[in-house]
Amino acid sequence: MPLRAVAEINLAAIERNVRTLIGRLAPGARLCAVVKADGYGHGAVPAARAALRGGAGALAVASAEEAAELRDGGFRAPILVLGALSREELPMAVAAGAELVAWDERFVEAVRAVMGDGAGYGPVRVHVKLDTGLGRLGTRRLEQALAVAHAVLDAAPELELAGAMTHFATADEDLEFVERQLRAFVPFVASLRLAAPGAIVAHAANSAATVRVASTHLDMVRCGIAIYGADPMNVDPAASRLEPALSLHSYVAAVKLAASGDSAGYGRRFVADRETWIATLPIGYGDGVSRGLSNNGEVLIGGRRYPLVGTVSMDNVTVDLGPSPRVEVGELATLIGTDGRERLTAEDLARRIGTINYEVLCGISRRVPRAYHRDGAAE
Ligand SMILES: *Cc1c(COP(=O)(O)O)cnc(C)c1O
Secondary structure, three states: OOOOEEEEEEHHHHHHHHHHHHHOOOOOOEEEEEOHHHHHOOOHHHHHHHHHHOOOOEEEEOOHHHHHHHHHOOOOOOEEEOOOOOOOOHHHHHHOOOEEEEOOHHHHHHHHHHHHOOOOOOOEEEEEEEOOOOOOOOEOOHHHHHHHHHHHHHOOOOEEEEEEEOOOOOOOOOHHHHHHHHHHHHHHHHHHHHHOOOOOEEEEEOHHHHHHOHHHOOOEEEEOHHHHOOOOOOOOHHHHOOOOOEEEEEEOOEEEEEOOOOEEOHHHOEEOOOOEEEEEEOOOHHHOOOHHHOOOEEEEEOOEEEEEEOOOOOOOEEEEEEOOOOOOOOOEEEEEEEEOOEEEOHHHHHHHOOOOHHHHHHOOOOOOOEEEEEOOEEO
């Protein structure tokens, strides 16, 4: 019998997606594979390995702990921590040999202080972030960004100025604003190149910008969602020739007849209006299947599409098989993935619940084992 719930991850698909993306990059641009949030739910270490095999030149994560996990996993590639680091988190990031992002001089001082602790680390490579419009991390002020860059240069040899970066707010929608952000970024890059000739890696593009605007590629792109074969615009990934790496399965644990008037699930949100067969799949919101799919989802069983009915509970969902079922206990059920000619994508699922594929994929919980394969063959 299948496992109650399992996420199958095709590492060959991640590898091919990375190759496909690299094939579309402007000349000279490298790809940094973003494997934060446990590789968007795919497993950071296996996803990183597949991305590097596909030709990625660097890895990026959001936190010190994520950087340490990769370093402990044996990766020697550059690891960039994209996120903010508190004073408590900084030593772990430095110990992992991660590259850091700075936008204020006090942070540069704090990195210096960690280095001064005599841990014998190599130079810490620092990327300076200019906020050109996302309004989140980074500094909006060009002079401050330049001052931070100079503080990094002054802290040689402990620190090394490695890059200039920014992040787009609307690469999945408004390309005019992307252009505006890019225009604000270019003079900063030029100044840093003058200050540190030959050293600066300029990078701005996330997956959406990588796929849509070649002028954003610069020296490096930072692709997350696309390497997993999910679409950065939350449409069908086939449109960008991306191949979903993850499929989510459960199985039919019970099948029983409901008479007209019988209900299924908490709150009796589904009441049969005719005699019908109900299947129960042992997967629920405790596994990351959103409660928003209550009476609002679909699953594939035996190559057919069936509606999810009733409330999604923590450990189970119920499915309406109709009056004459062709489904047996033990059959595989697919919540994301293909079965015969039918297909359900993370994007479909996200649209149903008013979110984006990113959240669907990251939301698959730890309770769901990840099973790795390469095009169906054992890893
Ligand atoms: C997460 C992240 C990315 C990757 O974004 P995708 O849309 O998943 O490609 C790139 N840059 C930064 C700063 C990020 O935080």
